[in-house]
Amino acid sequence: MTVLPVARTSDEAYVYLDLTPCGDCGATETEWEHGLAQVEGELVAAYSGTCEKCSTAREYLFRLPAREHAGADPNFGGAEPSVLVDPGQWLDVADQLMSVVPTDDPAAAGIMTRFAVAAVAEVLKFVPAGADAVPADRFWTEAGRRVYDLQPGRFRRDRLQVVLETYEGRLS
Known part of the structure; x- marks a missing residue:
């Protein structure tokens, strides 16, 4: 299981997920569930769902930021640029x-x-x-x-x- 770079906030993670197509059919429509998981002793943000077009199970794991980024709605992160979305x-x-x-x-x-x-x-x-x-x-x-x-x-x-x-x- 591959853990992706840091998602500064869940809003940023959702933008990344909305831009990332299903590997099987290329669709982006997926109803995501969000939670925390442990991978090799590391706490990560886990997003899973099923592609609405082809029913493929999709899962993405993101590292958590060193500190939480409080902010307005939407909140994409702190002063540093994203490493998920260019x-x-x-x-x-x-x-x-x-x-x-x-x-x-x-x-x-x-x-x-x-x-x-x-x-x-x-x-x-x-x-x-x-x-x-x-x-x-x-x-x-x-x-x-x-x-x-x-x-x-x-x-x-x-x-x-x-x-x-x-x-x-x-x-x-």
Whole structure:
């Protein structure tokens, strides 16, 4: 059984799970159950479920953070960047959410916009101090790299800050 890197929070783990397709059919729809388990004496976060398309059992184990990250809802983690979801994936999550924000349901719109704001804030964590943009080598997934390759300029700090402020403005 392989234990994945640290999931800073359960919200971050769920984003990773939503982005990770079933190894048998490629679908992502799975109803996840969450708990704790022990692997070789180490306490880990365990997520299990059954693929809704092909009924394959799915299980993921994540290391727990050294300290809990308290925060707003959603809470993806502390000041350090994710080791599960790369910056291209985070920006794609924000793009997808903002493209389907309902205009007739303020409560749902607020939830989706808060998630998009938090996702863009995660992208900004990948910009090193004193740098102007997320470095190209910070994209480790095929999906994240594809987002970067299409428009690398979107990963400049100034542009990300404008997007973040625009999304935050929609919450007011």
